[in-house]
Amino acid sequence: MKSLLKNVTGKFARVMVMFVVGLVLFGFAENGFAHCDTLAGPVVQDAKLALEKGDVTSTLKWVGKGDEAEVKAAFKKTLAVRGKGTDVQELADRYFFETLVRLHRAGEGAPYTGLKDAPVEPVVALAEKALTDGSAEVMSKELSAKLTKELQAKHAAVVKAQKGKDKSVKAGRKYVEAYVEYMHYVEGLHSSILAEGHHAKAEHSEHE
Numbered sequence: 001m002k003s004l005l006k007n008v009t010g011k012f013a014r015v016m017v018m019f020v021v022g023l024v025l026f027g028f029a030e031n032g033f034a035h036c037d038t039l040a041g042p043v044v045q046d047a048k049l050a051l052e053k054g055d056v057t058s059t060l061k062w063v064g065k066g067d068e069a070e071v072k073a074a075f076k077k078t079l080a081v082r083g084k085g086t087d088v089q090e091l092a093d094r095y096f097f098e099t100l101v102r103l104h105r106a107g108e109g110a111p112y113t114g115l116k117d118a119p120v121e122p123v124v125a126l127a128e129k130a131l132t133d134g135s136a137e138v139m140s141k142e143l144s145a146k147l148t149k150e151l152q153a154k155h156a157a158v159v160k161a162q163k164g165k166d167k168s169v170k171a172g173r174k175y176v177e178a179y180v181e182y183m184h185y186v187e188g189l190h191s192s193i194l195a196e197g198h199h200a201k202a203e204h205s206e207h208e
Contacts, residue, residue, distance in 0.1 A: 035124045036062075036108075037101050038116045042128075044097050051093060054079060059100055067103040074099040147189075154182040 035041050043062050050059045056075040060068055078096040082089045097115060105112040123143075130139040157178040165175035 035121070036104060037112065037114075038118050039097075040119070041101075043101050043104055044115070047097050047100050048093075050075070051078065051082070051096065062100060062104040062107075064107045067107065070103060071100055150185070151189075154178070154185055158182045 036043050038044070043059075046059050046062065050056050056072055059071060059075070063071055074096050078092040081092045094115075101115060102112045126139050126142060130136045158175070161171070161175035161178045164171045166172065
């Protein structure tokens, strides 16, 4: 029984982390903060290393098979002119970065609006650090705490508004607004839990 409870708790914690990360990253995407199209993002970092080594292979994972030829061609052109001065090298490198990121974004079905020299968002930095550390424990605790705080705040807002919801139309609308926001948040969490369950079943079926 203890083993079962531990397993369920662990799965719920992972779901909460996925849900919070999804909400935060979706919000960033809506506002144009896509991690992969920043100069500090992993796509450009791999591109820089590839240029230093003179080997394009490590960048190909960021694009689909159909885009490999274009990436290789851009890489070859960039290498051909990199030694012709600092200014030329910067322009050539930028050309390769732009090409790789543009194709990567297109493969995700996302628009490309150019490379951004923007700082890494806190949640992305947290996720990257978890990968570097080889453990999701710190990230799990921080994001789970954020989820708990958000749920409690939205719940409290509904309870507070509920007390005076019938005193006036204005008060009633304030209650409805808080109620809808709360319910959508909970439904989103529930959908994530169900999706995690379906994903686990699919993985189990594949290994049978």
